[in-house]
Amino acid sequence: xxxxxxxxxxxxxxxxxxxxxxxxxRVQHEAKRSILNFMAxxxxxxxxxxxxxxxxSLAAFSGMKQATVIGRTERVDxxxxxxxxAASGNVFDFDDTHLRTVIHPTAPIAPALFALAELRPxxxxxxxxxxxxxxxxxxxxxNAISPEHYARGWHITSTCGCLGAAAAxxxxxxxxxxxxxxxxxAAATQTGGLVECLGTPAKSLSVGNAARNGLWSALLAxxxxxxxxxxxEGRQGYLNALAPSxxxxxxxxxxxxxxxxxxxxxxxxxxxxxxxxxxxxAALALREKHAPQPEAIQRIxxxxxPLLAARTDRPHVTTGREAQVSVQHSVAAALLFxxxxxxxYTDACVRDPAVLALRAKIDVEQDADMAVExxxxxxxxxxxxxxxxxxxxxxxxxxxxxxxxxxxxxxxxLAAGWCPAHDVQPLIDAVWALDxxxxxxxxxxxxxxxx
Amino acid sequence: xxxxxxxxxxxxxxxxxxxxxxxxxRVQHEAKRSILNFMAxxxxxxxxxxxxxxxxSLAAFSGMKQATVIGRTERVDxxxxxxxxAASGNVFDFDDTHLRTVIHPTAPIAPALFALAELRPxxxxxxxxxxxxxxxxxxxxxNAISPEHYARGWHITSTCGCLGAAAAxxxxxxxxxxxxxxxxxAAATQTGGLVECLGTPAKSLSVGNAARNGLWSALLAxxxxxxxxxxxEGRQGYLNALAPSxxxxxxxxxxxxxxxxxxxxxxxxxxxxxxxxxxxxAALALREKHAPQPEAIQRIxxxxxPLLAARTDRPHVTTGREAQVSVQHSVAAALLFxxxxxxxYTDACVRDPAVLALRAKIDVEQDADMAVExxxxxxxxxxxxxxxxxxxxxxxxxxxxxxxxxxxxxxxxLAAGWCPAHDVQPLIDAVWALDxxxxxxxxxxxxxxxx
Numbered sequence: 066x067x068x069x070x071x072x073x074x075x076x077x078x079x080x081x082x083x084x085x086x087x088x089x090x091r092v093q094h095e096a097k098r099s100i101l102n103f104m105a106x107x108x109x110x111x112x113x114x115x116x117x118x119x120x121x122s123l124a125a126f127s128g129m130k131q132a133t134v135i136g137r138t139e140r141v142d143x144x145x146x147x148x149x150x151a152a153s154g155n156v157f158d159f160d161d162t163h164l165r166t167v168i169h170p171t172a173p174i175a176p177a178l179f180a181l182a183e184l185r186p187x188x189x190x191x192x193x194x195x196x197x198x199x200x201x202x203x204x205x206x207x208n209a210i211s212p213e214h215y216a217r218g219w220h221i222t223s224t225c226g227c228l229g230a231a232a233a234x235x236x237x238x239x240x241x242x243x244x245x246x247x248x249x250x251a252a253a254t255q256t257g258g259l260v261e262c263l264g265t266p267a268k269s270l271s272v273g274n275a276a277r278n279g280l281w282s283a284l285l286a287x288x289x290x291x292x293x294x295x296x297x298e299g300r301q302g303y304l305n306a307l308a309p310s311x312x313x314x315x316x317x318x319x320x321x322x323x324x325x326x327x328x329x330x331x332x333x334x335x336x337x338x339x340x341x342x343x344x345x346x347a348a349l350a351l352r353e354k355h356a357p358q359p360e361a362i363q364r365i366x367x368x369x370x371p372l373l374a375a376r377t378d379r380p381h382v383t384t385g386r387e388a389q390v391s392v393q394h395s396v397a398a399a400l401l402f403x404x405x406x407x408x409x410y411t412d413a414c415v416r417d418p419a420v421l422a423l424r425a426k427i428d429v430e431q432d433a434d435m436a437v438e439x440x441x442x443x444x445x446x447x448x449x450x451x452x453x454x455x456x457x458x459x460x461x462x463x464x465x466x467x468x469x470x471x472x473x474x475x476x477x478x479l480a481a482g483w484c485p486a487h488d489v490q491p492l493i494d495a496v497w498a499l500d501x502x503x504x505x506x507x508x509x510x511x512x513x514x515x516x
Numbered sequence: 517x518x519x520x521x522x523x524x525x526x527x528x529x530x531x532x533x534x535x536x537x538x539x540x541x542r543v544q545h546e547a548k549r550s551i552l553n554f555m556a557x558x559x560x561x562x563x564x565x566x567x568x569x570x571x572x573s574l575a576a577f578s579g580m581k582q583a584t585v586i587g588r589t590e591r592v593d594x595x596x597x598x599x600x601x602a603a604s605g606n607v608f609d610f611d612d613t614h615l616r617t618v619i620h621p622t623a624p625i626a627p628a629l630f631a632l633a634e635l636r637p638x639x640x641x642x643x644x645x646x647x648x649x650x651x652x653x654x655x656x657x658x659n660a661i662s663p664e665h666y667a668r669g670w671h672i673t674s675t676c677g678c679l680g681a682a683a684a685x686x687x688x689x690x691x692x693x694x695x696x697x698x699x700x701x702a703a704a705t706q707t708g709g710l711v712e713c714l715g716t717p718a719k720s721l722s723v724g725n726a727a728r729n730g731l732w733s734a735l736l737a738x739x740x741x742x743x744x745x746x747x748x749e750g751r752q753g754y755l756n757a758l759a760p761s762x763x764x765x766x767x768x769x770x771x772x773x774x775x776x777x778x779x780x781x782x783x784x785x786x787x788x789x790x791x792x793x794x795x796x797x798a799a800l801a802l803r804e805k806h807a808p809q810p811e812a813i814q815r816i817x818x819x820x821x822p823l824l825a826a827r828t829d830r831p832h833v834t835t836g837r838e839a840q841v842s843v844q845h846s847v848a849a850a851l852l853f854x855x856x857x858x859x860x861y862t863d864a865c866v867r868d869p870a871v872l873a874l875r876a877k878i879d880v881e882q883d884a885d886m887a888v889e890x891x892x893x894x895x896x897x898x899x900x901x902x903x904x905x906x907x908x909x910x911x912x913x914x915x916x917x918x919x920x921x922x923x924x925x926x927x928x929x930l931a932a933g934w935c936p937a938h939d940v941q942p943l944i945d946a947v948w949a950l951d952x953x954x955x956x957x958x959x960x961x962x963x964x965x966x967x
Contacts, residue, residue: 118741122732126593128579142577218757220705250713254671254722257708260752262701267743270736271705274729281573285721290569292718301711306669309760 072298075318076202077245080236083322085194092325093500096193098472099200101496102161102332103154103171104135105476108483108512109407110156111136115269120149132183133509135176136483138516143180147230147280148273150176155222155272157407158389159336159479163329164463166207166221167339170330173226173275174199177234180280182506187237189502197327199233202249204326206297208316210308215260217309223258223271224307228297230279231286238287250292251282253303264386332467334460334475335405338390341377342459343440344369348399351444355452359401359423363447367392368430369440378429385410396442397423407482438462484514523749526769527653528696531687534773536645543776544951547644549923550651552947553612553783554605554622555586556927559934559963560858561607562587566720571600583634584960586627587934589967594631598681598731599724601627606673606723608858609840610787610930614780615914617658617672618790621781624677624726625650628685631731633957638688640953648778650684653700655777657748659767661759666711668760674709674722675758679748681730682737689738701743702733704754715837783918785911785926786856789841792828793910794891795820799850802895806903810852810874814898818843819881820891829880836861847893848874858933889913920948935965 085093110116111134120134123145132146135153140146154160155172163170178192178199207214207225215221231252235245255278258271286292297303297317304312335345344367351357367373379391388394388410397420398409414420435441436457443453458464467475473493480489495508502508510516536544561567562585571585574596583597586604591597605611606623614621629643629650658665658676666672682703686696706729709722737743748754748768755763786796795818802808818824830842839845839861848871849860865871886892887908894904909915918926924944931940946959953959961967 115741118736118739122736122739122741126578126580126582126595129577131577144577218752218754223705247718250716250718251721254674254710254713254718255708255725257706259705259747259754259757261744261747261750261754262705265701265743266741267698267701267705267747270702270733274706278725282721285569285573288569288573290566290573290717292716293712296710296712296718299712301669303669303710303712306710 068300069298069314070295072317073246073249073295074242075321076232076249077242079321080198080202080232080245081240081242083194083198085190087322088194088197089325092197092327093193095327095330096197097496097499098332098469099161099171099327099330100175100196100499101476101493102472103175104492104496104512105472105479106157106160107135107150107154109159109479110153111483113156115156115266116149116153118266119152119269119273123148132180133513135509135512136514138513143184144277144281146180147176148277150179151276152269152273156269157336159333162331162333162339163204163207163326164331164339165329166204166211167215168204168207168225169222170200170203170229172272173222173279174203174229174233176276177230177280178237179506179509181234181237183509186504186506189499189505191237192505193500195233195236197325198236199229200327201325202232203229204329205317209312209314210304213309214307218260219307220258220260220262220271223275224256226272226275227252227256227279230276231282234280234283235286238283240283240286244286246294246296247290247292248283248286250296251285251290252279253296255282329463331461331463332472334467336389336407336410337395337405338377340369340373340437341392341395342461343438343456344373344392344442345395345399345405346459347440347442347454347456348396349403349405351442351452351454352400352403357400357444357446357452359419361447362423362426362444364445365396365427366430366443367396367427367440368432368435370435370437371431371433372437373440374429374431380424380427382415385412385415388415392429393424393427394420396427406478438464487514519751520749520765521746523768524697524700524746525693526772527683527700528693530772531649531653531683531696532691532693534645534649536641538773539645539648540776543648543778544644546778546781547648548947548950549783549920550612550622550778550781551626551647551950552923552927552944554626555943555947555963556923556930557608557611558586558601558605560610560930561604562934564607566607566717567600567604569717570603570720570724574599583631584964586960586963587965589964594635595728595732597631598628599728601630602727603720603724607720608787610784613782613784613790614655614658614777615782615790616780617655617662618666619655619658619676620673621651621654621680623723624673624730625654625680625684627727628681628731629688630957630960632685632688634960637955637957640950640956642688643956644951646684646687648776649687650680651778652776653683654680655780656768660763660765661755664760665758669711670758671709671711671713671722674726675707677723677726678703678707678730681727682733685731685734686737689734691734691737695737697745698741698743699734699737701747702736702741703730704747706733780914782912782914783923785918787840787858787861788846788856789828791820791824791888792843792846793912794889794907795824795843795893796846796850796856797910798891798893798905798907799847800854800856802893802903802905803851803854808851808895808897808903810870812898813874813877813895815896816847816878817881817894818847818878818891819883819886821886821888822882822884823888824891825880825882831875831878833866836863836866839866843880844875844878845871847878857929889915938965
């Protein structure tokens with residue numbers, strides 16, 4: 066296919082023209098599920114180092130108190146709020162996952178909209194529609210350039226998220242098609258982010274920037290700040306620079322408005338690299354059924370799609386952040402403690418001698434015939450007994466999605482670790498009622514401790 | 517060569533360990549020439565649309581009045597000042613050029629240092645040393661990934677400039693080696709910028725971000741904000757993501773501290789794409805010698821290296837910004853008006869009927885045997901006369917550098933277009949005396965009208 070020249074304009078027309086009534090009920094509901102899950106992980110993450118440092122630094126350069134920092138009492142300017150809330154939501158990689166691209170869709174987009182909604186009141190429906198449109202642009206661009214884009218080193222949540230944030234914020238600002246093209250261009254030239262930074266606080270910079278720069282791009286476009294006509298598909302534009310080979314052009318615009326990428330969104334029960342989830346399911350089920358004593362275990366074999374080993378075969382880890390992408394740590398902790406929550410991914414748990422001893426017994430085998438959603442765990446006991454289980458699809462996957470109640474429960478659990486005295490039921494209720502809210506920004510205050 | 521793992525650390529050690537006395541006199545002086553040239557173009561650019569819009573927008577999100585916006589009375593926060601002054605200096609692409617990479621070295625780096633120097637007073641020598649080190653990192657990374665990086669669509673001034681700004685600001689903050697590695701990592705994951713945006717205000721976003729994000733990266737690193745150990749050379753780091761094929765590893769660190777990229781810096785006499793400069797020289801010389809009447813000209817043939825046509829063969833342009841990369845417009849305006857200053861690149865001049873008529877007579881020929889620094893112009897008159905000239909190297913090139921006095925004159929000319937009543941001699945004197953200044957930030961106030 067020759068290089069098309071209609072991509073950005075088609076996006077702009079779609080974003081400007083879509084209506085709430087055109088969004089199927091399931092998509093409308095999925096938008097609320099995504100936001101509820103995001104609030105859960107943002108409350109969990111809002112006091113992490115990456116947030117503390119960037120908040121303290123940004124506050125030194127802005128005296129404005131325009132918007133809420135989720136889970137905290139400080140107020141900051143609108144651009145910084147977008148940055149910080151995106152960082153909080155994503156810092157543990159416990160937020161949502163678009164499986165085909167491994168994009169975390171909500172973190173760059175929702176915070177841009179929240180900050181804007183506090184600056185200029187909008188209805189909940191307007192916000193939810195803008196959110197759905199932003200996710201659509203973000204994930205379609207991701208689909209077109211995956212998996213090479215990420216493999217090359219680009220942190221896809223950041224690079225595609227910035228476009229999604231610009232699209233969403235642009236819609237909330239009621240930009241016209243030309244302005245949306247400018248907004249997407251401004252975002253395209255302000256995006257970046259490297260996979261190399263995963264596991265360090267620096268990871269949060271590009272995620273925060275995605276929300277901040279996407280929002281700013283839309284605000285600039287509203288002022289008439291112009292960009293090129295084909296920022297995405299142009300010869301020296303986003304897709305050529307960020308996709309090592311030709312993108313899948315059809316993935317960008319085919320069926321736009323008919324299919325919805327939000328329906329491909331998933332929510333993690335565990336704060337762990339998504340490929341390790343079926344392994345944790347298997348380990349927890351085997352513990353429940355056989356209660357193997359750790360010291361009586363001879364060897365554990367984890368088998369899965371080659372991507373499992375590529376992403377999570379890390380027997381030697383020393384920090385909680387590293388452990389989140391270690392299948393050895395995940396299996397050891399699950400078998401020892403019967404859980405895979407944030408408490409199993411603290412630095413202290415990672416250094417626990419019992420965990421270290423069990424981690425050393427775990428081997429990872431690659432099986433190209435297995436689906437990436439599946440995994441098998443075999444526990445060989447010193448007495449010769451063997452306990453084995455194959456999990457075809459993990460909890461939280463598209464085949465076994467978390468229920469609304471399970472996402473609520475995730476929020477309650479994470480909020481309890483954040484601020485046990487805080488009643489989160491009003492927040493949960495407000496998210497479910499967002500499509501009926503007259504002032505969509507109001508519910509953010511329900512996340513402020515003591516408010 | 518196998519992938520090395522010492523690159524970022526070597527940079528960090530070099531930046532932390534260098535001293536002013538190790539910097540050769542010529543390099544010290546070239547740093548001042550670069551800054552003088554930058555002040556000239558920043559004064560010229562400080563009221564362009566890209567600056568007006570971003571200033572108005574950023575001011576709505578920060579109440580801080582910490583630093584000078586060059587050439588203007590507003591004061592803004594330190595991060596915004598870095599952004600805005602970088603945008604001003606580069607908006608016309610009239611700033612300096614590192615020819616091997618076509619990086620504009622000063623715009624992303626000097627504004628980060630200026631803003632920092634206003635926040636925390638430092639000596640002029642400290643600032644000049646930090647500047648030279650920043651340019652060294654910026655241009656060495658550019659050398660390692662050129663020309664493919666730019667050809668792919670990356671705006672190299674932005675992508676490499678952000679690293680240079682982090683290196684320079686990190687040195688001014690007296691960061692240690694580990695902190696400098698974190699600063700370079702934070703900058704690496706915050707950089708971007710697309711060639712597609714050239715010719716539009718959106719171009720300035722990535723240039724401004726390079727200064728702003730580089731500075732912020734150093735400030736975060738000072739706070740202990742950690743990043744990965746090998747952000748540049750790591751498998752999913754900056755060089756792999758931003759260089760389409762393997763970088764020239766040796767260009768990164770060979771001879772570090774022995775050679776200085778600042779000595780490769782050049783200053784434009786004309787606000788035009790650098791490859792068109794010898795053409796303008798030829799046109800001005802032919803006008804001077806033969807004074808051909810425009811209506812008596814039959815045809816003009818411009819001949820040059822294929823890059824001349826690739827970058828500047830644009831017979832049909834409608835705006836001043838486009839005309840800056842049109843060799844047809846440049847030749848027509850030079851022959852008609854005897855100059856190639858900013859007044860020849862206004863929208864009005866581009867639409868002048870006499871210019872349009874002459875532009876239509878100009879053909880561009882490619883000659884692979886010609887050096888990229890050279891060009892030939894042949895004017896064929898209707899009466900059969902032919903006037904021809906070959907220029908082997910343009911004014912302002914490394915072979916024919918602008919003198920100190922010519923850079924001063926460039927500043928005076930551009931300042932006259934900015935604010936005719938403003939006496940710029942104190943500013944010129946202050947730049948030449950920067951290595952003896954106790955408070956390096958003080959001279960910025962000399963750029964404020966009415967101050």
